[in-house]
Amino acid sequence: MSEAKRLLLEPHDLTFVEDVPYIYHCSHYNLFHDQTVDDVLGDTAGQQVRVRAAHAAFRQLLRAITQGASTPMERLSIAMGAFAAMGHGRVDLDVTAEGGSARTGHAHYGFCWAEKYGSRVSRTLPADAVAAGFVAAATEVAYELPAGAMQAVEETCVARREPECTFKVTRAATPVPLPPTVDRQAMEPFLGPSEGGMDEAWIGATADTLQEFVAAMEGDERGLMEGFGVFITRHLTNYYLETAYAAARQAPESALPIVESLLREAAHVCVFHTFGGILLSPEWESVAGRLSGEPEDIVRGCVAIARGLGFGRWAIRELGPDRLVLSTTSNYEAPYYAARFGKSDRPRCYFFQGAALAMMVLAHRVRWDGSAELTQSFYDDLFRGQGLGFRCEPTTCQTMGHDRTEVVVRRT
Amino acid sequence: MTSELLEQAVKDVAPLSAVLVTAMPDCLLYDSWVKEEGRWAPEEVASYFGDLVRSNREALKSLGSWSSTMQVTIESADALVVLREVNEHFVCGCIFDRSAPLGLVRLHVDRMLDRISAGLPQISPEEQPRAVRIIGFLRRYAPDPHAILMRVALRTGLSLEQLEAPEHLTPEQTQSLEDAAKQILGLQELHL
Numbered sequence: 001m002s003e004a005k006r007l008l009l010e011p012h013d014l015t016f017v018e019d020v021p022y023i024y025h026c027s028h029y030n031l032f033h034d035q036t037v038d039d040v041l042g043d044t045a046g047q048q049v050r051v052r053a054a055h056a057a058f059r060q061l062l063r064a065i066t067q068g069a070s071t072p073m074e075r076l077s078i079a080m081g082a083f084a085a086m087g088h089g090r091v092d093l094d095v096t097a098e099g100g101s102a103r104t105g106h107a108h109y110g111f112c113w114a115e116k117y118g119s120r121v122s123r124t125l126p127a128d129a130v131a132a133g134f135v136a137a138a139t140e141v142a143y144e145l146p147a148g149a150m151q152a153v154e155e156t157c158v159a160r161r162e163p164e165c166t167f168k169v170t171r172a173a174t175p176v177p178l179p180p181t182v183d184r185q186a187m188e189p190f191l192g193p194s195e196g197g198m199d200e201a202w203i204g205a206t207a208d209t210l211q212e213f214v215a216a217m218e219g220d221e222r223g224l225m226e227g228f229g230v231f232i233t234r235h236l237t238n239y240y241l242e243t244a245y246a247a248a249r250q251a252p253e254s255a256l257p258i259v260e261s262l263l264r265e266a267a268h269v270c271v272f273h274t275f276g277g278i279l280l281s282p283e284w285e286s287v288a289g290r291l292s293g294e295p296e297d298i299v300r301g302c303v304a305i306a307r308g309l310g311f312g313r314w315a316i317r318e319l320g321p322d323r324l325v326l327s328t329t330s331n332y333e334a335p336y337y338a339a340r341f342g343k344s345d346r347p348r349c350y351f352f353q354g355a356a357l358a359m360m361v362l363a364h365r366v367r368w369d370g371s372a373e374l375t376q377s378f379y380d381d382l383f384r385g386q387g388l389g390f391r392c393e394p395t396t397c398q399t400m401g402h403d404r405t406e407v408v409v410r411r412t
Numbered sequence: 413m414t415s416e417l418l419e420q421a422v423k424d425v426a427p428l429s430a431v432l433v434t435a436m437p438d439c440l441l442y443d444s445w446v447k448e449e450g451r452w453a454p455e456e457v458a459s460y461f462g463d464l465v466r467s468n469r470e471a472l473k474s475l476g477s478w479s480s481t482m483q484v485t486i487e488s489a490d491a492l493v494v495l496r497e498v499n500e501h502f503v504c505g506c507i508f509d510r511s512a513p514l515g516l517v518r519l520h521v522d523r524m525l526d527r528i529s530a531g532l533p534q535i536s537p538e539e540q541p542r543a544v545r546i547i548g549f550l551r552r553y554a555p556d557p558h559a560i561l562m563r564v565a566l567r568t569g570l571s572l573e574q575l576e577a578p579e580h581l582t583p584e585q586t587q588s589l590e591d592a593a594k595q596i597l598g599l600q601e602l603h604l
Contacts, residue, residue, distance in 0.1 A: 039567055
């Protein structure tokens with residue numbers, strides 16, 4: 001991973017490894033996202049969709065970053081190194097072209113699920129669809145097998161209070177149908193001209209510094225990546241968006257508002273834990289100076305963070321005490337949707353919508369004088385029910401063919 | 413609002429931080445006295461106390477060790493908590509300073525419960541519908557409780573409006589709700 005060519009598509013604040021799009025998300029977002037997919041599709045179907053999405057996404061990545069490797073062992077080594085460097089956990093692969101096994105004590109999803117929920121509830125199904133998809137993809141790529149030739153099933157999982165996560169790898173009786181993936185070339189036609197907004201110079205400079213900082217982050221000896229008070233992953237957008245849109249597109253019409261609400265909620269979770277954690281970190285103070293706690297300071301900080309994490313060139317069009325207009329011509333969701341599915345009849349940039357709302361909640365309802373702790377119970381209080389204090393209305397969306405994506409957040 | 417009953421019952425119990433009376437089986441706060449208000453929500457804690465006593469009762473019954481006089485004692489870092497069933501309709505939770513000697517705490521609890529039990533009403537509680545209790549249980553224990561109704565709606569096909577008025581759910585809908593609750597909580601059975 002570290003030797004692979006990383007690309008920052010400069011005017012758009014989108015990040016790629018060898019043309020494969022990726023972003024940064026924390027465990028809180030990752031768990032909520034997967035939970036939502038399973039709630040919509042059902043546990044079994046949801047898990048299958050997630051494994052296949054991860055399988056396809058990692059196959060795309062691993063094929064790209066193992067181009068120079070000439071033996072299966074070299075390719076497996078690169079794959080394991082990349083997975084750990086992305087913060088997903090250090091996985092030991094023991095596989096041949098006919099199958100085998102894999103194990104890890106620290107798969108990101110299982111480990112973080114146990115950390116966050118394990119003392120509270122039990123889990124019956126394993127949590128590491130992403131790792132299962134990776135294991136199958138790594139085996140295929142190592143042995144130059146066709147897409148879907150291998151399948152991996154997680155047999156034990158730390159989220160089920162088992163000592164480690166283990167995966168059984170077998171040849172698929174019939175090829176596993178994998179979803180298509182989107183790369184930089186497919187996304188670029190759907191990116192609009194780059195646009196700046198209020199505080200552009202400060203936001204741009206801060207985002208650049210943050211991009212350099214997070215690019216230097218690597219997984220630790222466990223293959224996990226800790227920073228800003230959360231576990232972070234460098235993750236493939238094809239995974240997130242394939243699974244999110246599978247949930248949104250397969251949901252019954254009557255359930256769609258709830259699905260969309262939960263997909264936006266996942267963004268609330270991200271902004272609260274990751275953006276908030278960054279704002280409160282010493283690293284942020286060194287990058288952006290001391291946080292004043294003024295709402296304008298929080299919102300522009302959040303926009304810089306979004307850019308720094310590779311979400312796209314978000315820009316503030318208007319900002320007042322009761323109103324935020326946030327726009328973008330290069331959010332990571334829209335070009336994926338357009339390339340994968342074509343034009344939508346409804347706004348589909350759910351993360352962007354949810355994040356804009358959460359930014360205003362953070363700006364106006366959190367005390368940034370050092371007394372706030374970004375705990376789960378604080379989140380539950382802040383985002384519970386209808387008492388958010390703001391509502392978000394998408395006005396235009398590139399998934400619908402508009403030239404930019406824009407939302408208006410108003411005080412209620 | 414603290415009743416006269418509790419005001420009298422806690423008199424002269426110096427190391428006491430709070431007393432919560434929980435109505436069973438629905439685990440709803442019936443009455444409370446809190447020395448230092450505002451640090452936590454008595455309604456929420458009372459529900460957990462009720463659940464805790466119920467779980468303890470079931471566990472002891474499984475062991476064949478249950479008796480109506482059993483009590484739960486919790487020694488945390490900064491509090492000493494004693495939970496006891498006053499009768500089949502009420503559970504009393506007493507929270508003391510951690511530094512209070514256990515023997516003294518037991519003495520205080522015995523005296524307070526004598527006073528409290530004498531003043532509690534004789535009631536024939538009407539049990540809440542099972543669906544109401546399931547929703548209440550999920551709100552207390554499910555991950556991401558703020559989103560729980562939406563999650564249940566997706567898993568059951570019930571609308572949010574239906575879930576917000578669970579007392580009107582049909583038996584089939586209640587069963588569907590219970591199945592979803594078990595999935596979400598990773599439980600084989602819901603003992604409510």
